[in-house]
C-alpha cells in the first residue's frame with residue numbers, strides 16, 4: 001500500500017486538460033492508495049466556500065466520492081486557496097490540516113506543508129501572507145459579496161504578477177536557514193512541500209544527520225506526484241504511479 005502526495009494543481013476552468021487529468025487521477029490512481037495529501041494550491045482561486053465557479057463543484061463532488069469510499073484525503077492551504085474552510089471540508093469529506101504537520105509514513109516521520117512559509121527572503125509576500133491569514137480580515141473579506149471579492153482578488157493578482165516579474169529568481173525559492181529551522185523545530189529529518197514549482201529531492205546533512213527535502217512540482221505540465229510506500233519514495237508523474 002502507499003500514500004500519494006500532490007501539490008499546486010491550480011485547478012482552473014481555463015485549463016480543462018488539467019481538470020480532466022486530476023479527476024481521472026482521483027477516480028483511478030488515488031482510489032487504490034492508503035491516503036492522499038494535497039499540499040496546497042489545489043484550486044487556482046478560492047474566494048470562499050460559496051465560490052461555486054467551475055470546476056469547483058465537480059472537483060468537490062469527486063473528492064466527496066473518494067472520501068466516501070473510505071480514502072482519507074488531507075488538504076493543506078496554499079497561497080491561492082487559503083480560504084478553503086469548514087464548508088469545503090464538510091462537502092468534500094477532506095480534512096483541512098494546519099500550516100505545518102508531522103505525519104507518519106510507514107515508520108518515518110515527515111513534516112508536510114505548502115512551502116510558502118520557507119520563502120523568507122520574499123519579505124513582501126510574507127507581509128501579504130500575514131495580512132491574508134488574519135482571521136478578522138478574512139471574516140471581513142468573506143462578508144463582502146462574491147462579485148466584490150472577485151474584483152478585489154483580480155486587482156491583488158494583477159499587482160502580484162507585476163511584483164513577481166520584478167523579483168530576482170532566488171527570492172522565490174526557499175531559504176536553507178528556514179528549512180533547517182523548521183526541521184529542528186519539529187524534530188524530523190524529512191520535509192515534503194510544493195509551492196516553488198521546482199520538483200526535486202534534496203539530500204543534505206543537518207546536525208550530523210541525513211536529511212531530505214522533497215519538492216513536488218506543479219500540474220501545469222508536470223502532473224507531479226510523490227508516491228511513498230514501505231520501500232521508500234518516488235517523485236514522478238501520474239504515468240509513473
Ligand SMILES: [Mn+2]
Nearest residue numbers: 041078079195
Ligand atoms: Mn503556492
